[in-house]
Amino acid sequence: MIKTCVKNEGFEGIFLTGNGNKDKVLIVMSGSNGGMRVTKKCAEFYDKNGIPALALALFATKETQPFLDRVPVEYVENAIKWLKDKGYKKIGIDGMSKGSEMALVAASKFPEISCVIARVPSYFVSEGLIGKKNKKPSGTSCWSYHGEQLPFAPYKTKTFDVLKMLREKKEFYILPFNKDKDITPESLIKIESINAPILILSSKHDTVWPSYEYALHIENKLKEINYPYKYKHIAYNHLSHLLLTKLPFIYKLAFKSERKNMAACADERKNLSHELISWVYDVWE
Numbered sequence: 001m002i003k004t005c006v007k008n009e010g011f012e013g014i015f016l017t018g019n020g021n022k023d024k025v026l027i028v029m030s031g032s033n034g035g036m037r038v039t040k041k042c043a044e045f046y047d048k049n050g051i052p053a054l055a056l057a058l059f060a061t062k063e064t065q066p067f068l069d070r071v072p073v074e075y076v077e078n079a080i081k082w083l084k085d086k087g088y089k090k091i092g093i094d095g096m097s098k099g100s101e102m103a104l105v106a107a108s109k110f111p112e113i114s115c116v117i118a119r120v121p122s123y124f125v126s127e128g129l130i131g132k133k134n135k136k137p138s139g140t141s142c143w144s145y146h147g148e149q150l151p152f153a154p155y156k157t158k159t160f161d162v163l164k165m166l167r168e169k170k171e172f173y174i175l176p177f178n179k180d181k182d183i184t185p186e187s188l189i190k191i192e193s194i195n196a197p198i199l200i201l202s203s204k205h206d207t208v209w210p211s212y213e214y215a216l217h218i219e220n221k222l223k224e225i226n227y228p229y230k231y232k233h234i235a236y237n238h239l240s241h242l243l244l245t246k247l248p249f250i251y252k253l254a255f256k257s258e259r260k261n262m263a264a265c266a267d268e269r270k271n272l273s274h275e276l277i278s279w280v281y282d283v284w285e
Contacts, residue, residue: 005063010078012057012064014040016047024284025052025088026115027079031097032068032129034060038244042094045245049277052088054079058102068098069128070144076106080113090114092196092284094276096243097208098142101125101189105143105150108193115284116198117276119243120211123218124187126178127154135160151186171207172254178209191221197230198222199279201243201272205257208241230283234275238264245273 002015014036018025026046030038036057043055056079057064058071065071076093083091092115095103100121107113128138137158141149157177165173202215212235219233236243240255246269252258258265 004082007063009082011075011082012061013079014043014055016043016053016055018047018052019050021050021052022087022089024090024092024115024280025054025083026092026094026117026280027054027056027076027083029056029058029093029095029099029102031095031099032135034058034068036061038096039099041244041246042096045273045276046094046280051277051280054083058099066132067128067130067138068142069130069138070140070149071102071128071142073102073106073109073143073145073150076102077110080110084112090284092116092280094119096120097241098122098126101142104189104191104194107196108190109145111195113194114196115280116194116196117201117279118198118215118218119201120203120206120208120215120241121200121218122209122211122214123189123191123221124181124183125150125152125189126181126187127152134162151184153181153183153187156180156182169207169256171256173207175207175209191218192225192227195229197279197283198227198232199275199283200231200233201275202233202235203239203241203243204235204237205239205255206241207255207257211241232279232283234271236268236272239268239272240265243272245269245276 039055043053046053093103094117096119100118130138137155141152202211238261
């Protein structure tokens with residue numbers, strides 16, 4: 001395990017070497033939870049399956065900004081350079097939720113990325129979030145590049161009463177906050193600029209944002225432009241927004257579908273694991 005820091009390498013991460021092979025490596029990112037706990041778990045999954053993986057911090061760690069607000073896309077750019085300097089030949093990226101935004105944005109900008117996995121993705125850049133206990137829209141973009149914030153779709157509501165939604169819905173349900181944003185052409189991620197196979201993973205039971213609709217939008221865009229690389233969209237019927245290969249029990253309590261369909265979710269997670277490994281080993285050339 002290798003730890004990096006923003007001061008020296010331009011990004012903060014935890015690198016796991018897998019089976020030691022330097023043919024392929026994945027940069028892994030999680031979402032609006034921030035920190036490294038979930039991101040590291042995703043990287044460990046790949047590591048255990050022989051695939052080198054870099055868990056990349058986006059925010060809310062010792063060396064990154066506290067909130068999901070104008071996070072530098074340079075973190076990915078610097079990670080790519082660091083991995084290339086270490087001799088890794090093919091570099092892929094796997095992002096979940098807000099991390100999928102960063103993954104797709106980075107893949108559209110950096111041709112070195114030759115494999116993309118977008119879990120519960122968005123096809124546009126959203127407004128950032130600030131605050132710890134009660135998050136609220138930042139008035140600025142989630143992401144920045146060369147000191148300039150990326151164009152974004154703002155939230156229509158400026159306050160999120162998550163506790164009220166929990167009481168009413170008996171689960172973590174913030175879908176209304178994430179619907180009907182004013183998506184402008186400028187805020188769209190340039191999917192057409194990506195030069196890599198794309199695996200899209202969505203949930204029909206997503207109570208955080210409409211990832212199934214968003215994933216269909218990406219899929220339709222790829223069809224429309226006759227995308228020259230392989231792509232696949234898998235929509236899960238029972239899994240929650242947290243498309244993790246192993247979900248901690250505490251998170252299962254937060255989502256009705258996870259509680260009510262435990263056996264089905266377990267089967268879908270087995271499929272998720274299979275699809276991820278198959279995409280990296282068999283599809284990514």
